[in-house]
Amino acid sequence: MTTSEKGAKILIIDDEPQIRKLLKVTLQAHRYDTFEAADGADGIIQASMSHPDLIVLDLGLPDMSGMEVLVRVREWSSVPVIVLTAKDREADKIAALDGGADDYVTKPFGMGELVARIRVALRHVAGSAHEPVLRFGPLMIDLAQRNVELGGERVKLTPTEYDLLKALAANAGKVMTQRQLLQQVWGNHYGETEQHYLRVYVGHLRKKLEADTTRPAYILTEPGIGYRFAAQDGSND
Numbered sequence: 001m002t003t004s005e006k007g008a009k010i011l012i013i014d015d016e017p018q019i020r021k022l023l024k025v026t027l028q029a030h031r032y033d034t035f036e037a038a039d040g041a042d043g044i045i046q047a048s049m050s051h052p053d054l055i056v057l058d059l060g061l062p063d064m065s066g067m068e069v070l071v072r073v074r075e076w077s078s079v080p081v082i083v084l085t086a087k088d089r090e091a092d093k094i095a096a097l098d099g100g101a102d103d104y105v106t107k108p109f110g111m112g113e114l115v116a117r118i119r120v121a122l123r124h125v126a127g128s129a130h131e132p133v134l135r136f137g138p139l140m141i142d143l144a145q146r147n148v149e150l151g152g153e154r155v156k157l158t159p160t161e162y163d164l165l166k167a168l169a170a171n172a173g174k175v176m177t178q179r180q181l182l183q184q185v186w187g188n189h190y191g192e193t194e195q196h197y198l199r200v201y202v203g204h205l206r207k208k209l210e211a212d213t214t215r216p217a218y219i220l221t222e223p224g225i226g227y228r229f230a231a232q233d234g235s236n237d
């Protein structure tokens with residue numbers, strides 16, 4: 001655990017006492033400080049007053065939807081938010097990510113997976129000071145020079161390939177929906193009807209970066225949702 005993660009404050013917004021207790025015990029065992037809210041209204045108040053380093057947010061709350069909580073928090077805060085969603089609600093996952101969530105974990109979930117997602121989200125915030133060079137093992141991306149190297153060798157990318165790689169790598173460990181990537185790389189007027197663009201260009205990047213395109217190490221597919229750039233340290237994915 002890095003210095004930036006030690007003692008990180010995590011707000012748990014969930015109406016199920018058993019889940020709150022499980023999360024509290026597990027996260028405190030990993031040296032996180034936790035506090036809780038049993039409904040959306042209290043969660044918003046605690047988020048504004050206590051300034052957590054990360055929020056774990058259940059989408060199914062008794063007084064308002066988790067999506068409404070997310071929208072309200074995003075009006076004034078960029079704190080990482082990991083949402084808890086029902087396993088079969090793919091549309092909820094996409095809506096939450098498009099609405100500003102950083103990641104999601106499906107119920108029922110394993111605590112090991114959730115803790116790994118939390119570590120990645122906290123590291124992403126700690127390292128998001130617009131560093132000019134991003135490094136992921138043998139892969140180096142120089143943002144100032146728009147230069148990409150793999151194992152010390154220059155990788156030739158088209159402007160669109162580079163922009164897509166930059167969007168993914170700058171959000172390493174975070175799920176990016178197809179819509180988010182399309183709008184960041186191609187423009188706000190691109191949406192669901194242009195999803196084939198992403199498949200084609202992700203395929204191009206994998207051919208240039210991955211040792212085995214059938215088992216990618218960098219650009220991971222989130223089926224039906226989008227893509228995640230692996231953090232490359234083995235503590236997630």
